[in-house]
Amino acid sequence: MTYIHDTIAKLKKTSPAQAEFYQAVEEVLDSLQPILETNEKYQLHSIIERMIEPERQIMFRVPWVDDQGKVQVNKGYRIEFNSALGPYKGGLRFHPSVNAGIIKFLGFEQIFKNALTGLPIGGGKGGANFDPKGKSDGEIMRFCQSFINELYRHIGPTTDVPAGDIGVGAREIGYMFGQYKRLTGNYDGVFTGKSLLWGGSLVRKEATGYGCVYFAQYMLESKGDTLVGKRCLVSGAGNVAIYTIEKLYQLGAVPVSCSDSSGTIYHEAGVNLDTLKELKEVRKVRLNEYLTAHPDARFIPVADYPADGNAVWRLPADLAFPCATQNELSESDAQALVANGCIGVSEGANMPSTQDAVEVFLDARIHYGPGKAANAGGVATSQLEMAQNASMQRWSFEEVDEKLKVIMKNIFLSASETAAEFGEPHNLVLGANIAGFRKVADAMIEQGVV
Ligand SMILES: NC(=O)C1=CN([C@@H]2O[C@H](COP(=O)(O)OP(=O)(O)OC[C@H]3O[C@@H](n4cnc5c(N)ncnc54)[C@H](O)[C@@H]3O)[C@@H](O)[C@H]2O)C=CC1
Numbered sequence: 505m506t507y508i509h510d511t512i513a514k515l516k517k518t519s520p521a522q523a524e525f526y527q528a529v530e531e532v533l534d535s536l537q538p539i540l541e542t543n544e545k546y547q548l549h550s551i552i553e554r555m556i557e558p559e560r561q562i563m564f565r566v567p568w569v570d571d572q573g574k575v576q577v578n579k580g581y582r583i584e585f586n587s588a589l590g591p592y593k594g595g596l597r598f599h600p601s602v603n604a605g606i607i608k609f610l611g612f613e614q615i616f617k618n619a620l621t622g623l624p625i626g627g628g629k630g631g632a633n634f635d636p637k638g639k640s641d642g643e644i645m646r647f648c649q650s651f652i653n654e655l656y657r658h659i660g661p662t663t664d665v666p667a668g669d670i671g672v673g674a675r676e677i678g679y680m681f682g683q684y685k686r687l688t689g690n691y692d693g694v695f696t697g698k699s700l701l702w703g704g705s706l707v708r709k710e711a712t713g714y715g716c717v718y719f720a721q722y723m724l725e726s727k728g729d730t731l732v733g734k735r736c737l738v739s740g741a742g743n744v745a746i747y748t749i750e751k752l753y754q755l756g757a758v759p760v761s762c763s764d765s766s767g768t769i770y771h772e773a774g775v776n777l778d779t780l781k782e783l784k785e786v787r788k789v790r791l792n793e794y795l796t797a798h799p800d801a802r803f804i805p806v807a808d809y810p811a812d813g814n815a816v817w818r819l820p821a822d823l824a825f826p827c828a829t830q831n832e833l834s835e836s837d838a839q840a841l842v843a844n845g846c847i848g849v850s851e852g853a854n855m856p857s858t859q860d861a862v863e864v865f866l867d868a869r870i871h872y873g874p875g876k877a878a879n880a881g882g883v884a885t886s887q888l889e890m891a892q893n894a895s896m897q898r899w900s901f902e903e904v905d906e907k908l909k910v911i912m913k914n915i916f917l918s919a920s921e922t923a924a925e926f927g928e929p930h931n932l933v934l935g936a937n938i939a940g941f942r943k944v945a946d947a948m949i950e951q952g953v954v
């Protein structure tokens with residue numbers, strides 16, 4: 505369709521050198537072809553042109569003092585992408601690879617993901633090219649305070665509500681909230697993913713991983729299958745990976761791998777969750793230390809990965825849960841998974857599979873839950889945290905978990921019913937993109953040209 509082709513060509517000119525952002529936009533626009541062809545209103549209202557341009561992009565300097573007394577400077581970002589459905593909502597990522605293109609891809613995905621939850625939240629994302637690895641607690645605190653010294657004026661409980669992502673967990677949210685409170689004098693629900701001691705919601709920590717497994721469960725159930733006894737590959741060893749592994753065990757599956765940026769652990773007997781939590785949540789060390797407690801496991805260092813992919817996806821298993829980062833699963837990895845008998849993929853990370861890898865899954869007709877549907881449990885539970893804060897209530901673990909299950913089920917149904925409506929019932933990429941798009945686009949039209 506020349507309209508889509510021209511739109512992407514123009515985007516590349518006006519927003520140069522943002523490869524991940526183009527990738528996310530191309531995937532969505534390809535899926536939207538059938539709805540754009542039959543609904544002139546979206547072109548008349550320039551919905552696509554408006555959707556791919558953030559409402560606001562905030563870029564700022566983050567100066568801070570390290571433990572040696574030297575001043576360091578990082579780049580900070582908050583991209584307020586789309587507020588048609590509610591306040592901007594999305595995490596903050598602290599990682600050295602962060603740049604405007606990565607935050608834009610994440611913010612763009614967040615628009616559709618948040619729409620799919622059915623909750624009143626718009627899309628945004630932020631972060632900094634700060635590397636938390638090896639930093640002292642004092643350095644992390646000073647960085648977070650400096651980050652908020654600028655960001656505080658742009659956020660608020662009904663305007664823009666950040667949360668965590670890679671490199672940002674409850675500790676960082678605590679330091680950022682403290683500084684926000686000091687600067688504004690407000691004690692409000694401006695962040696989610698807060699500590700349970702002061703306004704956090706039960707289940708938020710677990711929600712992305714749990715939700716991703718619930719999504720896999722619903723995909724399997726739709727074909728009369730279950731998770732029981734399934735051997736599962738999980739990548740990553742952070743928040744999403746850990747709680748994906750926890751829920752897989754609870755539902756009778758056997759997670760056999762995890763990974764970090766140093767390499768992959770393969771434990772045929774099943775990954776030991778207590779050891780993993782101790783290494784990553786408490787001691788924050790490299791995964792090879794897992795072998796000390798479990799000499800029967802195998803560690804594959806990154807140096808031994810295949811040139812065209814990631815060792816974790818070359819292992820035999822029934823299901824795959826990419827939970828680390830974008831583009832961590834290549835076309836060759838996807839081919840290896842399918843050849844080894846993998847029957848389903850549920851993405852905990854954002855855009856972990858390359859476009860070619862996604863094609864392999866769709867062509868092979870295996871279950872494929874794209875990140876914006878399968879990992880939406882995190883942001884959905886963030887909205888439940890906002891609802892509890894606003895009504896000064898606190899719901900039990902069971903109550904929140906039950907709501908999370910219902911939300912994930914509805915996302916699965918909405919993506920699969922939309923996919924069927926457009927004649928490709930197995931294609932949840934198409935279904936999720938169109939279902940999310942329709943809600944945002946129609947809201948934008950109703951709200952006029954703004
Ligand atoms: N935390 C949340 O609620 C949500 C997170 N996500 C996505 O899930 C993914 C993981 O995020 P979190 O677990 O929150 O972050 P985290 O900081 O807790 O963990 C990230 C993990 O991925 C590993 N990792 C990073 N780059 C890697 C690489 N190149 N190779 C192998 N491992 C690598 C890190 O070592 C770390 O163990 C990201 O794509 C994030 O955007 C998506 C939805 C919500």
Ligand SMILES: O=C(O)CCC(=O)C(=O)O
Nearest residue numbers: 594595667669882883886
């Ligand atoms: O909980 C949130 O607000 C955001 C979670 C997030 O960053 C994501 O869904 O990728």
